[in-house]
Amino acid sequence: GAGVSQSPSNKVTEKGKDVELRCDPISGHTALYWYRQSLGQGLEFLIYFQGNSAPDKSGLPSDRFSAERTGGSVSTLTIQRTQQEDSAVYLCASSLDGTSGRWEQYFGPGTRLTVT
Amino acid sequence: GENVEQHPSTLSVQEGDSAVIKCTYSDSASNYFPWYKQELGKRPQLIIDIRSNVGEKKDQRIAVTLNKTAKHFSLHITETQPEDSAVYFCAARDSNYQLIWGAGTKLIIKP
Numbered sequence: 001g002a003g004v005s006q007s008p009s010n011k012v013t014e015k016g017k018d019v020e021l022r023c024d025p026i027s028g029h030t031a032l033y034w035y036r037q038s039l040g041q042g043l044e045f046l047i048y049f050q051g052n053s054a055p056d057k058s059g060l061p062s063d064r065f066s067a068e069r070t071g072g073s074v075s076t077l078t079i080q081r082t083q084q085e086d087s088a089v090y091l092c093a094s095s096l097d098g099t100s101g102r103w104e105q106y107f108g109p110g111t112r113l114t115v116t
Numbered sequence: 117g118e119n120v121e122q123h124p125s126t127l128s129v130q131e132g133d134s135a136v137i138k139c140t141y142s143d144s145a146s147n148y149f150p151w152y153k154q155e156l157g158k159r160p161q162l163i164i165d166i167r168s169n170v171g172e173k174k175d176q177r178i179a180v181t182l183n184k185t186a187k188h189f190s191l192h193i194t195e196t197q198p199e200d201s202a203v204y205f206c207a208a209r210d211s212n213y214q215l216i217w218g219a220g221t222k223l224i225i226k227p
Contacts, residue, residue, distance in 0.1 A: 031213070042205065043160070043217045056212060091159065103148050103209055107159040 002026065004108035006092050012114045013082055021077045021111045025094030032075050033105060034067060035091045043091070049075060082115045089113070118143040118210035122218025130226050135196055137221045139206035140188040146216075148209035149189045151180060154220075155202045163204075164191070193223075201225045 005024040013019050025032050034046040045059040049069045060066070064082075069075040079086055089110040096102035119142040129135045139149075150165035166173045166180045166189065173180050177196075182189040193200055203222050207215040 033214075042219045045214060045217075048212075048214055050213065056214070103213075104150065104162055104165065105215060107161070109159050 004092055004094050004106055006090075006108035006111050008111055009109065010112045010114075012116060015084060015115055016081055018078065018080045019082055019113065021079075021090050021113070023075045023077070023092030023094075023108060025073065025075070025092070026096075026106060027073075029094035029096050029106075030072065031095040031097060031105075032069060033093045033095075034075070034077050035093065036061075036088045037091055037110070038088045046077070046090075079113075082113075084115050087113055087115045118146055118208055118216040120206060120208050120216045120218045122206050122221055124221060125219065126222045126224070128224040128226060129196055131196055131198060133196055135191075135193045135200070135223055137191045137204055137206070137223070138188060139190070139208075139218050140186075141208040141216070142187065143208070143210055144184075144187065145211050146208040149180070149182060150207050150215070151191045152205045152207070153202045154205065160205060196223075196225050198225050198227065 007022045030051045032049045036044045036046055047067045048056040064080045067077045089112050091110045092108045093105040095105045120139055122139045147168040151163050152160040153163045154160040164175050164178050164180050166182050171182055177194045179192040203220045205220050206218040210216050
């Protein structure tokens with residue numbers, strides 16, 4: 001079946017501009033996660049959505065970052081007033097159910113963001 | 117909160133030899149421990165996972181062991197092949213239903 005998809009695959013933007021990154025989770029997956037991965041580094045948790053519950057935003061690095069998930073499916077990560085340190089690969093993952101039983105996370109291909 | 121430490125950061129082994137990567141965690145309530153493989157420029161992919169009610173799980177050349185008392189778990193790869201070269205990440209599921217990730221191990225298979 002279809003996996004997690006993300007768009008765009010690459011985004012180059014000028015410092016100070018806003019960007020929107022999109023994630024389409026696997027159909028039926030109620031949990032959705034956003035991570036950031038800088039070059040050669042590990043996975044930095046950003047935000048977690050579980051069903052209709054309030055998202056866990058504890059990983060967002062600043063108030064320039066926000067995310068929403070509409071209709072329990074597609075999610076958009078927005079970065080306002082981008083800075084050079086925002087340059088990274090942004091990965092989205094989904095799992096069948098974040099609260100019980102099926103915890104395997106499946107990742108999308110990522111969006112490579114470059115802020116010039 | 118949960119903290120996961122992963123060692124070594126880089127591991128170089130001869131093709132055909134075994135490789136072992138170790139992770140420790142801090143929260144005794146953690147109950148799910150996956151391992152992901154990330155090839156250069158690709159997304160992380162789940163290769164094996166273990167839950168706290170078992171001590172070992174195998175899948176062909178890959179195995180994971182869990183010691184709940186000592187709070188550590190390990191990935192074992194036998195008969196390593198060139199395609200095993202990648203970065204491997206361990207993780208532990210915390211009480212907030214999130215995965216807390218190790219820093220990664222770069223595995224190099226020497227021909």
